[in-house]
Amino acid sequence: MIAVSDIYDKVIELAKRRGFVWPSAEVYGAVAGFIDYGPLGAMMKRRIEEIWRHYYVIREGYYEIECPTVGAESIYIASGHVKGFADKMCQCPHCNEYFRADHLAEACGIESASHLTKEELAEVIAGAACPGCGEVFGKTEVFDFNLMFQTMIGPGSQRKGYLRPETAQGIFTDFSRLSHFYRMKLPFGAVQIGKSYRNEISPRQGMIRLREFTQAEAEIFVNPEKKRHPNFWRYADYQVDLWGIEQQQSNVDPIRKTMREAVDGGIIANEYIAYYLALTHDLLVSIGIDRSRLRFRQHLPDERAHYAIDCWDAEVLSGRFGWVETVGIADRTDYDLRAHAKESGDSMTVFVPFDEARTEKRKKIVADMGVLGPKYRGKAKKIADALAETSPGPDGAEVTVDGETIFIPGDLYALHEEEVEVRGAEVMPHVIEPSYGIDRMIYGVLEHAYDEEIVDGEERRVLRLAPCVAPVQVAVFPLVNKDGLEEIARKIASDLLEARILADYDDNGAIGRRYRRQDEIGTPFAVTIDYETKEKGTVTLRDRDSMDQVRMPADDLVAAIESLIRCRTAFADLKR
RNA sequence: GCAUCGAUGGUCUAGUGGCAUGACUUUGGCCUUCCAAGCCAAUAGCCCGGGUUCAAUUCCCGGUCGAUGCACCA
Numbered sequence: 001m002i003a004v005s006d007i008y009d010k011v012i013e014l015a016k017r018r019g020f021v022w023p024s025a026e027v028y029g030a031v032a033g034f035i036d037y038g039p040l041g042a043m044m045k046r047r048i049e050e051i052w053r054h055y056y057v058i059r060e061g062y063y064e065i066e067c068p069t070v071g072a073e074s075i076y077i078a079s080g081h082v083k084g085f086a087d088k089m090c091q092c093p094h095c096n097e098y099f100r101a102d103h104l105a106e107a108c109g110i111e112s113a114s115h116l117t118k119e120e121l122a123e124v125i126a127g128a129a130c131p132g133c134g135e136v137f138g139k140t141e142v143f144d145f146n147l148m149f150q151t152m153i154g155p156g157s158q159r160k161g162y163l164r165p166e167t168a169q170g171i172f173t174d175f176s177r178l179s180h181f182y183r184m185k186l187p188f189g190a191v192q193i194g195k196s197y198r199n200e201i202s203p204r205q206g207m208i209r210l211r212e213f214t215q216a217e218a219e220i221f222v223n224p225e226k227k228r229h230p231n232f233w234r235y236a237d238y239q240v241d242l243w244g245i246e247q248q249q250s251n252v253d254p255i256r257k258t259m260r261e262a263v264d265g266g267i268i269a270n271e272y273i274a275y276y277l278a279l280t281h282d283l284l285v286s287i288g289i290d291r292s293r294l295r296f297r298q299h300l301p302d303e304r305a306h307y308a309i310d311c312w313d314a315e316v317l318s319g320r321f322g323w324v325e326t327v328g329i330a331d332r333t334d335y336d337l338r339a340h341a342k343e344s345g346d347s348m349t350v351f352v353p354f355d356e357a358r359t360e361k362r363k364k365i366v367a368d369m370g371v372l373g374p375k376y377r378g379k380a381k382k383i384a385d386a387l388a389e390t391s392p393g394p395d396g397a398e399v400t401v402d403g404e405t406i407f408i409p410g411d412l413y414a415l416h417e418e419e420v421e422v423r424g425a426e427v428m429p430h431v432i433e434p435s436y437g438i439d440r441m442i443y444g445v446l447e448h449a450y451d452e453e454i455v456d457g458e459e460r461r462v463l464r465l466a467p468c469v470a471p472v473q474v475a476v477f478p479l480v481n482k483d484g485l486e487e488i489a490r491k492i493a494s495d496l497l498e499a500r501i502l503a504d505y506d507d508n509g510a511i512g513r514r515y516r517r518q519d520e521i522g523t524p525f526a527v528t529i530d531y532e533t534k535e536k537g538t539v540t541l542r543d544r545d546s547m548d549q550v551r552m553p554a555d556d557l558v559a560a561i562e563s564l565i566r567c568r569t570a571f572a573d574l575k576r
Numbered sequence: 577g578c579a580u581c582g583a584u585g586g587u588c589u590a591g592u593g594g595c596a597u598g599a600c601u602u603u604g605g606c607c608u609u610c611c612a613a614g615c616c617a618a619u620a621g622c623c624c625g626g627g628u629u630c631a632a633u634u635c636c637c638g639g640u641c642g643a644u645g646c647a648c649c650a
Binding site: 009013017030031085087103165200203206209479485509510511513517530549 | 604
């Protein structure tokens with residue numbers, strides 16, 4: 001077992017040295033919160049994204065869209081990010097430290113200080129002592145620090161733009177197009193994988209808190225009346241460790257529940273949340289997150305956004321950082337669509353037919369235009385329209401036209417009662433949002449895969465990456481560098497490459513050293529070509545984790561490795 | 577952002593006001609029939625900017641990055 005205190009240093013050192021993750025633009029002095037993915041990291045990231053797509057796009061059928069990372073101001077006014085994503089800050093004039101203004105005010109006994117205006121806050125703070133240096137603040141300006149990067153679109157600073165702080169808004173703003181694409185049938189969803197930006201005040205923690213990061217988000221639009229997932233059966237019996245509100249408040253460990261139990265027991269709000277919670281567990285474990293270092297924590301009522309019905313985080317345990325929020329799964333109700341409907345004027349609804357058309361009785365007022373016309377002349381049409389909308393009293397109806405209230409006696413209109421067939425209603429869907437931090441997933445995978453052991457008195461460092469995420473999928477070695485073994489090995493490597501398996505040919509140095517090199521970057525399998533290959537056409541296939549070997553015909557390699565890297569076969573099964 | 581500490585080849589490290597140390601790695605060669613073997617050779621470094629000085633990797637100031645504490649973390 002590895003000492004937990006320094007595992008981050010070890011993982012990051014390896015990641016840098018072997019080309020997984022680098023500080024961005026190091027030559028000019030790196031800037032905190034930005035990273036580069038090196039050759040192996042970029043490959044691994046792509047594989048993880050591809051697995052994510054398999055789950056959400058292929059299996060769930062939620063197509064991927066791609067929206068700009070720069071968005072016009074109105075999008076983020078509607079979403080609430082312009083107002084809500086800003087912290088009110090102030091700076092101590094004596095020691096120059098920055099503080100959250102509302103926190104200072106609350107320390108002075110003001111309740112819910114976050115609702116105060118900047119001026120009100122400044123007034124309160126003027127009398128407060130600085131927690132940094134102890135001096136009384138005096139006159140201090142309170143200013144907004146918005147976590148969004150701001151930019152200008154076009155010359156002349158005409159339109160403000162923001163780098164998106166999440167990919168979700170693009171899906172919301174495309175809602176009407178999407179609902180037509182899906183032929184107006186709920187539920188439907190769309191996903192997006194891409195960069196998002198947050199100008200963190202002080203990002204530390206390397207890959208964990210970035211200013212530019214990759215999100216994979218799904219927005220699933222559901223009928224608010226029907227929060228039963230059509231494929232719930234798939235995960236109904238799936239077990240997950242749940243750290244619900246109750247367990248957190250009574251300070252006990254997470255409880256293991258099937259999704260059916262969790263929904264029936266009211267721990268998880270609905271089948272959709274439960275379904276994506278289980279799917280997320282499934283996905284994270286399949287890319288190599290250790291299930292014993294994975295838990296799902298429910299947001300407490302006070303940390304949950306006011307509009308959200310329920311929200312769970314998948315948390316991954318890190319030796320350095322503790323439990324790291326890696327995925328968030330929330331039922332955001334119709335908050336986002338409502339906000340965009342209001343700001344944009346678009347309806348953001350879907351017509352949902354009833355199971356059976358309902359007949360409703362409606363009263364209809366039909367004006368007697370023969371009388372109204374001559375009497376009211378130009379106003380007659382408006383009065384008739386207003387009459388149709390009004391509910392009449394026993395002897396007549398009052399209507400208001402152009403600010404003038406007019407009484408129309410009952411004999412000037414006829415009251416019809418008619419039956420209307422109502423086939424459905426306009427529904428504003430609720431949004432179920434699973435949101436993944438790809439960079440945090442990658443770090444979690446690296447940390448959980450990192451292992452050290454002593455083999456023959458030498459330290460062996462190995463990344464036990466799942467075969468499906470390992471950047472290099474198989475290594476190909478000639479046992480020795482002579483007698484034509486190299487040519488055979490090169491041929492085998494190129495056959496594997498032709499089959500779209502990433503094979504790394506290496507003939508440099510002793511064979512043991514080559515195995516170790518591949519172990520360190522997590523290559524799950526290695527093929528060695530020896531003299532028996534020349535005679536019998538067989539090769540050895542070596543398993544990274546057990547260091548066991550099996551001998552097999554070279555002709556079977558492609559099929560065997562394809563099956564191994566899709567995790568259809570375990571290496572042990574190859575030994576028959 | 578504040579405070580404290582740190583920064584030497586790819587990695588780990590020695591050391592210094594005047595030619596920068598060693599090991600590992602990497603590359604080329606020899607050798608080698610399966611887990612970092614051996615031999616020969618090569619490549620490669622004092623975080624950035626300014627100051628002091630004849631001379632700065634070393635001393636001073638500022639910055640960047642990193643660790644820790646505080647603050648922050650939709």
